[in-house]
Amino acid sequence: MSKQKKIAIIGAGASGLLSSILLSEQGFDVTIFEKNNKVGKKLLATGNGRCNVTNKNISLKNFYSNSNISLIKNNISDFSYNDCKELFNRLGVEFKVVPSGRAYPLSLTSSSIVDILEYEALKHGVKIELNSEIIDLKYNNERFTLNKNIHFDKLVVATGSIAMPKLGSSESGYQFAKQFKHSIIKPVASLVQLVSSNKHLDVVAGVKIEAVIDKTRGDFLFTKYGVSGSLILDISRKVSKDLQTQKTVRLSVDTMPDFSMETLTNMLSKRLEYLKDKELHLWLDGIMNKKLAKYIILNSNIPSHIKYAKFLSQQDILKIVKTIKNLQFTITDTKGFETCEVCAGGIELSEINLETMESKHQKNLYFIGEVIDIDGDCGGYNLHWAWSSSNTLALNMR
Numbered sequence: 203m204s205k206q207k208k209i210a211i212i213g214a215g216a217s218g219l220l221s222s223i224l225l226s227e228q229g230f231d232v233t234i235f236e237k238n239n240k241v242g243k244k245l246l247a248t249g250n251g252r253c254n255v256t257n258k259n260i261s262l263k264n265f266y267s268n269s270n271i272s273l274i275k276n277n278i279s280d281f282s283y284n285d286c287k288e289l290f291n292r293l294g295v296e297f298k299v300v301p302s303g304r305a306y307p308l309s310l311t312s313s314s315i316v317d318i319l320e321y322e323a324l325k326h327g328v329k330i331e332l333n334s335e336i337i338d339l340k341y342n343n344e345r346f347t348l349n350k351n352i353h354f355d356k357l358v359v360a361t362g363s364i365a366m367p368k369l370g371s372s373e374s375g376y377q378f379a380k381q382f383k384h385s386i387i388k389p390v391a392s393l394v395q396l397v398s399s400n401k402h403l404d405v406v407a408g409v410k411i412e413a414v415i416d417k418t419r420g421d422f423l424f425t426k427y428g429v430s431g432s433l434i435l436d437i438s439r440k441v442s443k444d445l446q447t448q449k450t451v452r453l454s455v456d457t458m459p460d461f462s463m464e465t466l467t468n469m470l471s472k473r474l475e476y477l478k479d480k481e482l483h484l485w486l487d488g489i490m491n492k493k494l495a496k497y498i499i500l501n502s503n504i505p506s507h508i509k510y511a512k513f514l515s516q517q518d519i520l521k522i523v524k525t526i527k528n529l530q531f532t533i534t535d536t537k538g539f540e541t542c543e544v545c546a547g548g549i550e551l552s553e554i555n556l557e558t559m560e561s562k563h564q565k566n567l568y569f570i571g572e573v574i575d576i577d578g579d580c581g582g583y584n585l586h587w588a589w590s591s592s593n594t595l596a597l598n599m600r
């Protein structure tokens with residue numbers, strides 16, 4: 203491959219950095235333009251600073267799109283967990299895999315990933331232009347012109363989505379795609395905290411439990427504004443989508459999933475016998491966090507004059523058990539793009555040739571990473587898409 207073909211990549215994030223290495227290894231002359239003053243700012247923030255690079259259980263069912271998700275079947279199967287591991291091992295990153303399947307760099311620091319990608323890119327002669335936001339893009343005479351005076355044969359848009367703009371995300375990838383008549387599926391915040399209009403949340407804010415919503419189990423965090431935790435992030439995509447057409451979404455949370463209604467009813471009835479002199483919320487202390495106990499009582503519709511356990515009727519006990527097993531939340535909003543980890547939506551999948559990542563509307567124009575209408579579950583899947591789309595691009599670039 204000759205060095206003559208000049209490729210511009212917009213965005214030095216996960217997909218931009220990896221594809222620059224893979225393309226330069228093949229002899230292309232690659233320049234990355236990055237608006238931030240350093241590369242991989244979002245990558246640094248991933249996995250709470252540890253970077254959940256991928257997942258041992260990669261499968262198509264962890265990815266979502268407005269289009270038929272099986273369109274990316276080959277991209278995912280051609281770049282399996284083992285392929286990903288092999289690639290990162292080759293670059294010098296060893297993995298630590300935790301029981302859930304999440305893979306992290308053995309150093310457990312995201313800066314290892316960023317530093318190694320940057321080092322490899324520079325080693326292969328990639329030019330990295332920092333503080334270089336691309337705001338103007340033209341296509342004329344079979345070449346792309348960036349910011350009015352920089353010319354390239356091929357252009358890779360790796361600008362990511364609009365999730366967490368403080369890390370560099372912008373709408374520009376969507377704007378560039380629109381210029382070439384691509385359709386954009388309206389992005390919504392995903393892997394995001396949810397805002398609730400429930401009363402008394404200040405009573406329980408900060409309490410973390412293991413809970414179940416709709417058969418999905420995980421960490422659930424009560425906050426002053428609503429709910430968070432990995433369980434909420436997991437279901438947030440659907441809630442976010444529903445909030446596009448509904449004013450509110452109801453969530454029913456099982457706060458003690460290891461106990462059936464019957465077991466709980468028996469347990470509480472027994473406690474009534476030997477702890478009858480306790481104040482209501484103290485009566486639940488020892489079963490659950492006392493802030494949560496207070497919140498459960500406040501939501502159980504127990505007559506306000508009942509202050510002590512001994513005055514509870516069997517019907518009141520049933521009300522409390524029902525609240526524990528089906529704690530209701532009215533969700534009015536998400537915390538939005540400012541705090542979400544990814545966006546659902548982006549460039550319409552079917553308008554991209556997924557064997558090459560090339561636009562079906564414009565020759566020599568390519569899209570990779572989160573700018574496309576693909577998002578994944580929490581657990582390394584979103585970065586896996588950034589890596590696997592870069593792999594497809596580089597394998598097939600001519």
Ligand SMILES: Cc1cc2nc3c(=O)[nH]c(=O)nc-3n(C[C@H](O)[C@H](O)[C@H](O)COP(=O)(O)OP(=O)(O)OC[C@H]3O[C@@H](n4cnc5c(N)ncnc54)[C@H](O)[C@@H]3O)c2cc1C
Pocket residue numbers: 212213214215216217218235236237238241242243244245247248249250253254255256334335336337360361362363365366369370371372374375542543544570571572573581582583584585586588
């Ligand atoms: C807090 C947080 C934690 C996360 N944790 C994980 C995790 O542990 N595992 C996981 O799989 N996923 C995680 N994600 C999601 C993951 O980071 C993204 O899916 C992934 O980074 C997307 O890669 P990308 O290359 O498409 O875009 P990005 O990594 O966002 O890179 C895009 C780059 O393009 C630059 N850019 C944008 N517009 C322009 C322009 N016009 N000119 C020049 N430069 C431009 C941006 O500054 C940015 O550097 C997390 C996200 C967040 C916000």
